[in-house]
Structure formats: C-alpha cells, structure tokens
Amino acid sequence: MTRIDAKFAALKSEGKKAFVSYIMAGDPDLESSLAVMKGLPGAGVDIIELGVPFTDPMADGATIQLAGQRALDGGQTLRKTLEMAVAFRESDDTTPIVLMGYYNPIYSHGVEAFLADAKAAGIDGLIVVDLPPEEDDELCIPAQAAGINFIRLATPTTDDARLPKVLQNTSGFVYYVSVTGITGSQAAQAAHVGPEVSRIKSQTDLPVIVGFGINTPEAARTIAGVADGCVVGSAIVQQIASGKSRDDVLAFVAGLASGAHSA
Template identity: 80%
Template structure:
C-alpha cells in the first residue's frame, strides 16, 4: 500500500471524492514553490502533483509551459525537485506526492538511481506522459517493483481496444484527460466525462480521477460528481504566475478542494 492507495481508501470510506492539485516544482523559485506545497494539505488538498520542469513539454499548454520556463530559469533541477519532496516530508509524512513530467530527465539521471532517490525522498507515484504502455519495461515496471505507483493517462481517444493495454500495469489511480489537446485549452463537461469514466471503471478497480479543463469550484464539484476525484493544475499555476503569496495560492486551491469534496 502506497500513500496514494491509503488516501483513496480513506476517502472512499468517508464517502468523499479526491482533490488533486498540480504545481510546478521551482516556480517561480524553489523557496516559493515549497511554501505553496507545504500549505496545500491544510487547505484540503488530498494529493499533490509536482511537475518536473522540462524544456520540451509537449502535452502542456502555455500556462504550464511558462511555469516550467520560470522554474528552469530560476535554476530548478531534478535534484532540487527531489530535495523539495524530502523537505516537505519532514513535516508531512501522509500526503501523497505524484511527480509528473517527461522521461528525458529521468533517463538522463538513470532509472535505477532515480527510483532509489525518489523513493528515499518520499515520492509515491509517477505520471510520465511520453512513455506509452509499449515502453513499460523502461520505467513503469521498475517503478512498481520499487513500490512507486505508475499512473497512466486515458483520454477521449482511448478506445475499448486500447484501454486494456493502458490499464495493464497502471496502479494508484487512472488519470482521465477530459479533453483532447493540451492543458488549459478548454473546459471539462461533466455530461461528456461521466460516460467515459464509467467505461474506464468497468474495466478496472482503480480510482478514476479527471483532469484538464477544471478551474472553478463549481466545475470541480461537477466533475468530481461523475468520477473519484478531479485534478486542477493550470488555474492554480496562474495564481502563482500572478504573484499571489503561497497562502493566497493555497486558499485558492482550498476553494477548489471544497468544491470537489462537496460532490
């Protein structure tokens, strides 16, 4: 049982949906992003997705791309991101942390070394958007063997023939991308998302959490109402980009979390 498994079991027992918040590590600098990260659980955030800044983020919209650029310009590295997690864990040993990003920085570090360091820092799961199931031997299976969940994305274009392949080595939860395209590009619609979530849940016992296109407490409630939870990224990152304080950013995330929890 990872912290992710434990958290979703607790939420299910309480009849609550999950709220997952995304921030970019090192945006706009390591100190600020760490302060935001530390403030999120107290506002009701159940799981933290921590972005790994990368120079070529192909799945990300302008908001997340700019966050990554700010982080890289501020000197953020993979090592500093692991250091952030380790520092967070000194005060919080229960909130699940999912590292999200691209394979290149992990490959450059070396998979075995990365997994050892990630586990030691306190990372519970990985979402690596550019590693398809056909490449599971690269990272997915080694991560699972190291006790780290490998969370797969399903999308509106993941048909019934493809879905079993996507699910075969997935653990923790399934991340359903509510729209086709990049992050922050359109609004999620519960009427469209609901049937897709039901289709995925018919094929797996894992929780299904929906991300992309959620930016208000009302949308968070609507989407969480047809899934096991929801993810908000771009809307929170915009607050950071606007220069809001860590307390203000966390309060904004808290309002979204309240929406999801009211579903």
C-alpha cells in the same frame, strides 16, 4: 499499500471524492514553491502532483510551459525537485506526492538511481506522459517493483481496443484527460466525462481521477461528481504566475478543494 492507496481507502470510508492539485516545482523559485507545497494539505489537497520542469513539455499548454520555463531559468532540476519532496516530508509523512513530467530527465538521472532517490525522497507515484505502455519495461515495471505507483493517462481518444493496454500495468489511479488537447485548453464537461469514466471503471477497480479544463469550485464539484475526484493544475499555476501571495494561492486552492469534496 502506498500512500496513494491509503489515501483513496480513507476517502472512500469517508464517502469523499479526491482533490488533487498540481504545481510546478521551482515556480517562481524553489523557496516559494516549497512554501506553497507545504500549505496544500491544509488547504484540502488530498494528493499533490509535483511538476518536474522540462525544456520540451509537449502535453502542456502555455500556462504550465511558462511555469516550467520560469523554474528552469531559476535553476530548478530533477534533483532539486526530489529535495523539495524531502523537505516536505519533514513535516508531512502522509500526503501522497506524484511526480509528473517527461522521461528525459529521469533517463539522464539513470532509472535505477532515480527510483532509489525518488523512493528515499518519499515519492509515491509517477506520471510520465511520453512513455506509452509499449515502453513499460523502461520505467513503469521497475517503478512498481520499487513500490512506486505508475499512473497512466487515458483520453477521449483511448478507445475500447486501446484501453486494456493502457490499464495493464497502471496502479494508484487512472488519470482521465477530460478534453482532447493540451493542459488549460478548454473546459471539462461532466456530461461528456461521466460516460467515459464509467467505461474506464468497467475495466478496472482503480479510482479514476479527471483532469484538464477544471478551474472553478463549481467545475471541481461537477466533475468530481461523475468520477472519484478531480485534478486542477493550470488554474493554480496561473494564480502563482499572476504574483498572488502564498496565502491567496492557498485560499484559491481551498475553494477548489471544497468544491470537489462537496460532490
């Protein structure tokens, strides 16, 4: 059982929905992002998605693209991102960490070396948005063998013919992208999301977590209410981009977490 599996089991026993937060590693700098990361569990975050900056982030909107560029300009790398996880684990051995990003940095690192380093750093899951199920032998299956969950995205365009393929080797949870398009592009609507979550859950026992288009406590509550939890990324990254203090960022996150947990 991974930390992700254990977290969902604990939440289920408490009758709570999951709140997942995304931050970009190294934004605006390594020290600041690590300080925010360390404060996320205390703000109510159940699972941390840690973005790995990349030069061509095709699935991300302007907010996260700019965060990635700031991180790259500051010298952030995949190796430094893993070092962030190591530093986080010094004081927290229970909160799951999911690395979210693109395949190129992992390929450049070497898949076998990356998985060994990620496991040693305390990484629990991977979301690699540019590796479709047809490429599962590249990373997904080796990651599962290494004890790291491989989390797949389903979208509004994932029809019934495609869904079984998407779910085939997924573990940890399913990330349902609530809107068609890039991150931060439009608001999620519970009336649209609910039936899609039900459709996915009819084909898997995995938790379904909804992301994209959630930026207020009320939105977190309503979306978590029709799923097993929700993810917020761009809205948190925007707080960091605007120069808010660590405490202010964490207060914002706490409001979102409270919304999700009240669902």
